[in-house]
Amino acid sequence: MELTAASLSRRFGALLVDWLLCLLISRAFADPVEAPWLAPGLLLVVYGLFVGFFAQTLGMRIFSIRCVSMATGGPIGVPRAILRGALLLLAVPALIMDKDGRGWHDKAAGSWVVTTAPAAS
Numbered sequence: 001m002e003l004t005a006a007s008l009s010r011r012f013g014a015l016l017v018d019w020l021l022c023l024l025i026s027r028a029f030a031d032p033v034e035a036p037w038l039a040p041g042l043l044l045v046v047y048g049l050f051v052g053f054f055a056q057t058l059g060m061r062i063f064s065i066r067c068v069s070m071a072t073g074g075p076i077g078v079p080r081a082i083l084r085g086a087l088l089l090l091a092v093p094a095l096i097m098d099k100d101g102r103g104w105h106d107k108a109a110g111s112w113v114v115t116t117a118p119a120a121s
Contacts, residue, residue: 003068003073003112003114004114004115005100005101005102005112005113005114005115006063006065006101006113006114006115007101008101010063010064010065010115011063011065011101011113013059013062013063014057014059014060014062014063014065015059015088016059017058017059017062017063018043018046018047018057018058018059018060019039019043021046021058021059022039022040022042022043022046023039025042026038026039026042027039040089043085043089044082044085044086044089046085047081047082047084047085047088048078048081048082048085049078049081050081051067051075051076051081051084051085052075052076052077052078052079052080052081052082053075053078054075055067055068055074055075055076056116060113064115064116065113065114065115065116066113066114066115066116067081067084067106067111067112067113068111068112068113068114069110069111069112070110070111070112071110076109076110076111080109080110080111081109083105083108083109084105084106084108084109084111087104087105087108087109088105092104093105093108100112101113
C-alpha cells in the first residue's frame, strides 16, 4: 500500500473538528474564562489516546486521514502522539512545513499525516 500525504485543507478540517469537539466538551464542565487550559488539555489527551493507539481522531476519520509512523506506517504510540499534540498546540511548529507537508510537530514525533486507503469494492 502506497501512502500519500494528506492535503493541508484535510489536515486543517480535521483539526477544526477536533478542536470544536474539545471546546464543546470542556464547556460542559467549566467556563472557558475560569479554566482556559481545559480545552487544550482535552485536545492533548484526545491526541495522545486516539492518535497514539488508532492513528486517527474523529476529525481525522471524517476527513479520511491518518497520522502514522514514518518507520512502520502504523500508529505512533502514546508518548509520541502527546509530543505531537503539544507541539501542535503551539501552532508555530505546525505552520513551518517542508516540501512533503510535514511540520516540525510531525518531524519531532516521527509521524506523517496520510490519506486513508479507499474502501475495497
